Amino acid sequence: MARVTAWLYFLSIATICHGQVENLKTTYPGLKTLVWAPGKTTYESFGQCTPCILETYGKDGHLYTKAVQYTDCGVGFYNEYYPNGKLKITGQHRENDTGKWSDIYARGFCWVKTGEWIFYSDTGKFLGKEYWKDGFFLKQMPEFSFNEAWKIDLVLEGNVLEKDARINMADINKLTVIPFFKNKSNNKSAYCSTLTLSATGKTQIRVEFSENGKLETDVYSLLRAKGYTDPSKISLYIITTNQIDKKQSWGQFLKFK
Numbered sequence: 001m002a003r004v005t006a007w008l009y010f011l012s013i014a015t016i017c018h019g020q021v022e023n024l025k026t027t028y029p030g031l032k033t034l035v036w037a038p039g040k041t042t043y044e045s046f047g048q049c050t051p052c053i054l055e056t057y058g059k060d061g062h063l064y065t066k067a068v069q070y071t072d073c074g075v076g077f078y079n080e081y082y083p084n085g086k087l088k089i090t091g092q093h094r095e096n097d098t099g100k101w102s103d104i105y106a107r108g109f110c111w112v113k114t115g116e117w118i119f120y121s122d123t124g125k126f127l128g129k130e131y132w133k134d135g136f137f138l139k140q141m142p143e144f145s146f147n148e149a150w151k152i153d154l155v156l157e158g159n160v161l162e163k164d165a166r167i168n169m170a171d172i173n174k175l176t177v178i179p180f181f182k183n184k185s186n187n188k189s190a191y192c193s194t195l196t197l198s199a200t201g202k203t204q205i206r207v208e209f210s211e212n213g214k215l216e217t218d219v220y221s222l223l224r225a226k227g228y229t230d231p232s233k234i235s236l237y238i239i240t241t242n243q244i245d246k247k248q249s250w251g252q253f254l255k256f257k
Helices: 002-018 043-048 169-174 219-225
Strands: 033-036 052-057 063-070 073-081 087-092 115-120 126-133 136-141 149-156 165-167 175-181 191-198 205-208 235-242 247-256
Touching: 033 043, 149 191, 149 247, 165 169, 169 175, 169 219, 175 191, 175 235, 191 219, 205 219
Parallel strands: 033 052, 165 247
Antiparallel strands: 052 063, 063 073, 073 087, 087 115, 115 126, 126 136, 149 175, 191 205, 191 235, 235 247
16 A cells, blocks of 8 residues: 555656646846737847847747747746647756846857756647756757757867858868767757858859768869959858758858958
């Protein structure tokens, strides 16, 4: 009897732990709630969120996310919902505890995952958890049967390139896109990376990276053939798209020296 009672107690605790509960914890005092909805509010509305709790609605009118943001930058709790209103994801982004809000992107305070992230099905079923620390993925519990990249590095000759890095024009074909996956599943999500080059008065050039993250097109020769002769006037932007939902997962600007 004691064993049955203990099992029922375990089940009740598991239900409580895995029940759908929004994350609304915040250390910011006096946050106001603002609403953003396509066709009803403008992007200028983000300027009033300094910070705030921002409720974002989709075109169909359903609540898509509720999160602490500073303009378009996530700096606190995060909740995402299915069209039927069920909670889809709940988690936390790093809070800005400095009291200063200038240059928060450059200072590393935007959309930096930390702590526990919980995932649910559209019926409310608990799917699993992820654990992060200041933007670095730690583990999944349980490991999902599918996989996805938690970050993608842009590498040149063994060195990871930082935001707005500058490279030699002749080194363009040495770039490699390297994804880092969350678990050991072989069922990895497909990602497509595209290099876009542009310059004033020139036709924009788009080149796809191969599946192994390399540029197999001779981009340097292509640039010269298209009249891209001044490295200082060329803009480079690399976009990585998740092929499952066709959404952009990563983006990075580069410049030539």
